[in-house]
Amino acid sequence: MNLLERITIDPNICHGKPSIRGMRWTVExxxxxxxxxxxxxxxxxxxxxxxxxxxxxxxxxxxxxxxxQSIINIAS
Structure with missing residues (x-):
């Protein structure tokens, strides 16, 4: 698994901040x-x-x- 596949961006989770696997743990x-x-x-x-x-x-x-750098393939 590509590490970046663990990062999700969903406007319904933490106001769309990049987070871990759809959880409420943000990269921040x-x-x-x-x-x-x-x-x-x-x-x-x-x-x-x-x-x-x-x-x-x-x-x-x-x-x-x-x-x-371009960050692609980050999806909800």
Whole structure:
């Protein structure tokens, strides 16, 4: 599975912010947890509905977004 396939954008979920697999976990929230100093393992331990690949997908999405790369195949 392409990591970006884990990122969904649905106007009915979190006001259309990029989120993880249709859940109410946004890319922004994942980046915030990492920025607070939490490790991947700590995030997954505290939030077992998330998977390591979700964190990696969030990082990849953020990197592509910030670099201006085209982000395609993101659907609800």
């Amino acid at each position: 929230m994942i980046i915030d947890l990492l920025g607070s100093g939490m490790s991947n393992d700590e995030i997954i331990e505290d939030h077992p509905e998330l998977e390591k690949e979700d964190i990696l997908a969030s990082l990849k999405f953020a990197k592509m977004y910030l670099s201006g």
